[in-house]
Amino acid sequence: MEPNPLATLTVATPAELAAAVFRQKEQRRQSLAALPVEEKYQHFLQLQRMVAETMRAAGIPCPAVWPVRD
Amino acid sequence: MESTLKVLNDLETQGVLTRYAIGGAMALLFHTEPVATFDLNIFCFIPESGPLITLAPLYDALKAGGHTIDAEHVVIAGVPVQFIPAYNPLVIEALSESQERTFGETPTRVLRLEHLLAIMLQTGRPKDWQRAAMVSASAPFDEIQLLDILNRHGLTETWNRIRSPH
Numbered sequence: 048m049e050p051n052p053l054a055t056l057t058v059a060t061p062a063e064l065a066a067a068v069f070r071q072k073e074q075r076r077q078s079l080a081a082l083p084v085e086e087k088y089q090h091f092l093q094l095q096r097m098v099a100e101t102m103r104a105a106g107i108p109c110p111a112v113w114p115v116r117d
Numbered sequence: 118m119e120s121t122l123k124v125l126n127d128l129e130t131q132g133v134l135t136r137y138a139i140g141g142a143m144a145l146l147f148h149t150e151p152v153a154t155f156d157l158n159i160f161c162f163i164p165e166s167g168p169l170i171t172l173a174p175l176y177d178a179l180k181a182g183g184h185t186i187d188a189e190h191v192v193i194a195g196v197p198v199q200f201i202p203a204y205n206p207l208v209i210e211a212l213s214e215s216q217e218r219t220f221g222e223t224p225t226r227v228l229r230l231e232h233l234l235a236i237m238l239q240t241g242r243p244k245d246w247q248r249a250a251m252v253s254a255s256a257p258f259d260e261i262q263l264l265d266i267l268n269r270h271g272l273t274e275t276w277n278r279i280r281s282p283h
Contacts, residue, residue, distance in 0.1 A: 076255065080150040085221055088118065091151035098153045110155035114195035117120040 118143075118157070119221040120194035124182065125159065126224065133178045135162035138215035138226035140201070140233065142248075147218055148230040149256035152248070156190055156197045160212045160228065163202050170202055207232070207239055207270045230256060231263040238267070238275045250279045 059067070079090065095112050102109040128134045139147070141158030163170045179191045190197035203209045211232035218227045228236070230252075237249035267273045 076150055080256070084147050084218070087146050087151050088220075091146055091153075094151055094153050095155065099155075110197065111195075112155075113118070117118070117194060 121196040122223045122225045137161040140228045147227045230258045235266045
């Protein structure tokens with residue numbers, strides 16, 4: 048687990064806190080985008096399962112998820 | 118998905134498809150962060166002998182290979198694949214200039230990010246425009262190439278509208 052930079056911002060303006068949150072999100076997004084496609088695919092499969100679960104919980108018909116193994 | 122791509126490569130080797138490339142949300146996986154989708158969009162050239170084409174030989178070959186037809190999809194190794202014949206000059210160009218990539222140990226082709234963005238703009242559904250705005254703000258693309266594509270396919274105004282909506 049990477050250290051949370053927000054934990055060090057004990058005193059900050061709302062704008063500084065928000066900027067720190069957005070910066071951290073952007074860093075996480077960039078690290079994810081830079082992964083090899085095969086690793087990103089594993090994240091994609093997790094994401095697909097989360098979306099499917101949310102759709103089912105909401106009573107929305109959901110297509111089948113893709114197999115984890117070929 | 119690797120098994121699915123192997124089947125697509127076999128279809129190309131057999132001449133059932135002339136050329137294919139991954140498009141849609143799954144193509145974005147090769148360029149940026151993952152986005153959710155439930156089908157694999159495959160843009161393809163189909164062998165033709167006149168102005169009309171038919172998907173029947175493709176579907177016959179897939180059925181003979183034991184794959185299931187399900188509405189507009191063919192389920193190949195558990196992945197619902199949607200075959201989209203190249204239907205206009207932009208898509209023809211995108212497919213012709215698609216990039217060679219590998220997934221695992223399997224070679225495949227993927228539409229370039231600039232063409233994906235242009236196709237999202239041209240398709241014009243709200244979710245495509247939203248995705249185009251999101252992807253263009255976060256993924257590295259070649260702006261000169263994109264502007265050239267947009268200009269040649271009459272999409273510059275649409276691009277300006279989604280970049281500066283107000």
